Amino acid sequence: MPLIEAGFSNEGKADSQRLLHYGPTTQVIVCSFDIPDKIEELKSETVFALIDTGASQSMIDSQLATKLGLVPVDKAMVAGVGGPREHTMYLTRIVCLALETEQYGKFLAADLKDGDQAHEVLLGRDFLSNIIMIYDGIRAQVTLASPNKTK
């Protein structure tokens, strides 16, 4: 089954400080929901994603949504520490090649880059519903596996 490390290493050794600072991180491709007939016309971006067990749903960065020309299809109120705020939802596809998984549908956009976040995607518990994740804080290792895929 596809298996990846979502922690950090420095010269072959696990980097606990960076794991503490950034959280479990992997790379994903963000693109439009519909795949054009000519694949070279597909606008996509490879970005860092935070595996965020605190998020019920995956989210993308607002600037990234604009840059890729994603289609806005809904708005939703989201509760945060500053009170409820309206966010736009975009038709999106998030692909994790290493895990051979993808999510598609409508995703909330949040101002991650404007808020100086290092990540442009938050992979929430909807992403994790098909994934095994082992967070070994002692060894500073995070392992993700998608058992429904064979490799």
Next chain:
Amino acid sequence: MISNIVNVLSVFYTMHMSDLLKKEIHAFEQMKPTLLKHHMGKFVIIHDEKLVGAYDTFDAAAKEAIKQFGKGPYLIREVGSEPSKNLPASVAYRIVHASN
């Protein structure tokens, strides 16, 4: 210089799309009693403040909306389902600046 102009235009475009989407949402709210009566649990497309169709799955609705209206905007929403959403704790509570 050119990138600045592109950035400003994209901001205006996003605001324009957002305003149009608000109109579709307003239309959805107006139609809600009828939608709840006839299309409960279906995924509906609202475009130009009119009901385009009701579909069994989000996928089917999205594919049809893209086929008919391309970049939109249009509203796709499940009738009778308005889940609450919470901003992830990692974003909400992250320390941006702290003094020693």
